[in-house]
Amino acid sequence: MLHRFLPLATAAALTLATPVWAQATRATDALLDQLGLPETVAVMRQEGLDYGEELADEMLPGGGGRSWSEVVARIYDVERMEVTVRRGFASAWEEEDMPLEAIAGFFASAEGQQVIRLEISAREAMIDPGVEEAARDAYRDSLDAGAGDPRLQLIADFIEANDLIDANVVGAMNSSYEFYAGLVDGGAFEMSEEEILGVVWDSEADNRSDTREWLFSYMMLAYRPLEEAALRDYVDLASSAQGRALNRALFAGYDRMYAEISYALGLALARQMTAQEL
Numbered sequence: 001m002l003h004r005f006l007p008l009a010t011a012a013a014l015t016l017a018t019p020v021w022a023q024a025t026r027a028t029d030a031l032l033d034q035l036g037l038p039e040t041v042a043v044m045r046q047e048g049l050d051y052g053e054e055l056a057d058e059m060l061p062g063g064g065g066r067s068w069s070e071v072v073a074r075i076y077d078v079e080r081m082e083v084t085v086r087r088g089f090a091s092a093w094e095e096e097d098m099p100l101e102a103i104a105g106f107f108a109s110a111e112g113q114q115v116i117r118l119e120i121s122a123r124e125a126m127i128d129p130g131v132e133e134a135a136r137d138a139y140r141d142s143l144d145a146g147a148g149d150p151r152l153q154l155i156a157d158f159i160e161a162n163d164l165i166d167a168n169v170v171g172a173m174n175s176s177y178e179f180y181a182g183l184v185d186g187g188a189f190e191m192s193e194e195e196i197l198g199v200v201w202d203s204e205a206d207n208r209s210d211t212r213e214w215l216f217s218y219m220m221l222a223y224r225p226l227e228e229a230a231l232r233d234y235v236d237l238a239s240s241a242q243g244r245a246l247n248r249a250l251f252a253g254y255d256r257m258y259a260e261i262s263y264a265l266g267l268a269l270a271r272q273m274t275a276q277e278l
Helices: 011-016 019-034 037-059 065-075 078-096 101-108 110-125 129-144 150-161 164-185 193-202 204-223 228-239 241-277
Strands: none
Touching: 019 037, 019 078, 019 101, 019 110, 037 065, 037 078, 037 110, 037 241, 065 241, 078 241, 101 110, 101 241, 110 204, 110 228, 129 204, 150 164, 150 204, 150 228, 164 193, 164 204, 164 241, 193 204, 228 241
């Protein structure tokens, strides 16, 4: 996933869950644990804290200061983030109406757990701007070298099979819309829905290009230690009907999280901006 925003979900909602819901989500919760959800959310939180500081530098005179940092830290609450993803994923997987056994079996295996560790480690490493730029350079160099890299082709197959570029672009645009909606509702700007949509769509081409490069760079960095045969097995799984369903359900959970957090960030930033004007 490529987004950089996150949510304000109501964690208390889970305390109202019925036994039927609890039973229905037990299997999906176990799968999400195998997929490293807690560790992934922790990385996303750090990305979010860094992004909050970037927002302050760009939009608040003199930066945000301690009060803004505290607001951002509350927004990026890992427990709320996890709750949102788990509920969104469970609902989406129920709609997919597919068994979990094959997917869960792979990610419970040593090979599956290696993949998850590599994915999380790469995403954590790319928080460092220097590492991200080095990964992008490596991807560009592979393009300059021309065809013939089997790993690059496998990654391209993975991305195409799951429509990862489109899915990330759509999710990022939805998050951007929610961010502007928060700014407007908080009184920072006056914009109609049509004007917000115009601003969001104006960035679509650049967003798509950057998303493509980031995805390839990240996946090349993540899967570099994998044996080619293991990478091929993973791509085959991801390209299967169950693998594509898993990806759609994951996007449903994470996109809900990012949309909610984006609105919360926009609203909080607007309040900070108007407070500084008083």
